Amino acid sequence: FETYVKGRKQQAIPTDEVCENCASPMVIKLGRFGQFLACSNYPECKTTREVAKPGAPDGASAGADGGGESVEETCELCSKPMAMKRGRFGPFLGCTGYPECKNIRRVSKKTGAVAPAPVPIEGETCPVDGAGLVRRHGPYGEFVSCANYPACKYIKRETTGVMCTRAGCRGEIVVKKSKRGKYFYGCSEYPKCDAVFWDKPVAEPCPKCNSPFVLEKTTKKGTTRSCAREECDYKEEVHPTGAPTMAPMGGRDAARDAL
Ligand SMILES: [Zn+2]
Ligand SMILES: [Zn+2]
Ligand SMILES: [Zn+2]
Ligand SMILES: [Zn+2]
Ligand SMILES: [Zn+2]
Known part of the structure; x- marks a missing residue:
């Protein structure tokens, strides 16, 4: 019997490497950029890998650790070694304890640097x-x-400790960051709830309408608090804590001290 597929000029050298995606044997093929490892199950499986660099001591059989290059990182969850793997989105570090441990760590595509451990x-x-x-x-x-x-x-998420007051919403007002990098405050139930504030919600009831929180705005001139409800006109300047608003009565105190 003919074991070759006719018309396929590409030569495939069998190896004892195994495809990490479908467990078929990998074969060495010659591509435009030189030799590479490809899954023998091609085209059903499109896994490819770089051929181990020549010159390195060939301990291929010792490296049977599930298809990952070993690295000097250990999994912070289960203390097993991490291995460099290749996924659809590029290289990443995966725990060799997989599938029991699904810990992964990102690897920068540009620099190859491994993200710091959490x-x-x-x-x-x-x-x-x-x-x-x-x-x-x-x-x-x-x-x-x-x-x-x-x-x-x-x-x-960073929360403000203020619960969303929209009817039927059980969300919490959390700190968010806009695409332009500006901080704002929105409901944690977004997009179900679109409650949003540009000023910081403070979990103190409005002294005028008793609404559960007020909005605090700090500018160069000082801090003002206002009610989040449009119907309510509560607005007040707040003074930094530790400086209570006191009428200038220092004279009497000074006199008492002098006695
Ligand atoms: Zn495969
Ligand atoms: Zn959890
Ligand atoms: Zn692990
Ligand atoms: Zn809400
Ligand atoms: Zn109010």
């Missing part, structure tokens, strides 16, 4: 599964999430 936050737990919370470095800045991310999707 920093555990003491005394805070995930309200979903009770695991610890960690501070992570994401592509859009730091954020706090469950240590079990991505298995648990809980992400903690």
